[in-house]
Amino acid sequence: MRLSLLVTTIACLIVGSPLQAAEVQVAVAANFTAPMQDIAAAFEQDTGHRVVAAFGSTGQLYAQISHGAPFEVFLAADASTPARIEQEGLGVAGSRFTYATGALALWSTDANLIHDGESLLRSGAFRHLAIANPKTAPYGLAATQVMQRLGLSDTLKPKLVEGQSIGQTYQFVASGNAELGFVALSQISRHGQITSGSTWPVPAALYEPIRQDAVLLTKGADNPAATALLAYLKSERATAVISSYGYGH
Known part of the structure; x- marks a missing residue:
């Protein structure tokens, strides 16, 4: 009797598990x-x-x-x-x-490149600046808002390298194809610490939330x-x- 009950219980568990879990x-x-x-x-x-x-x-x-x-x-x-x-x-x-x-950040793999992000952007002392496509990626749109509010849209336009997503934009910088780029803060930080390189957390007043x-x-x-x-x-x-x-x- 006990063996029959045990077998029944196991069978129910085996059959029941896939029904309880879903994808x-x-x-x-x-x-x-x-x-x-x-x-x-x-x-x-x-x-x-x-x-x-x-x-x-x-x-x-x-x-x-x-x-x-x-x-x-x-x-x-x-x-x-x-x-x-x-x-x-x-x-x-x-x-x-x-x-x-989300929060936007200017990031470079070069630990010595970014000291004051706004000053660096104004200086133009870099060849390429990566941003995400502002038409499809909200972080790319935020990046364009930053450049507009700093009055640098026209100055920086020739240096822009555009990724189709913020993930591709991150890869442009990580691979060295762009010296710096506007990325999501979440991509380069953990527990409040920057994981590599140098960064400028962009002031929230420079872009829409x-x-x-x-x-x-x-x-x-x-x-x-x-x-x-x-x-x-x-x-x-x-x-x-x-x-x-x-x-x-």
């Missing part, structure tokens, strides 16, 4: 790559659900979503794109919220893993990870 397809803005990888690992450990993430510029990801890509959750690098997705019926009404507030919103896409409305991930982003464990990369809330 969620997530479109993630490139600046949030490292935090998302950490959060996904913790989420999978805590819930048993599996995260499949694709990273890119917000504009590129929006285009994919609008053309039927199978994403169920969208973590954008701005607030306007998720709002647009919701208005177009591609997102679940009322699911949108701000999961992070980079409010990053998440939205549940209609394809994920009935997926428990999708709703669980959005709830998890608000958890203490996830917000601690987000803060550790230099984001605000």
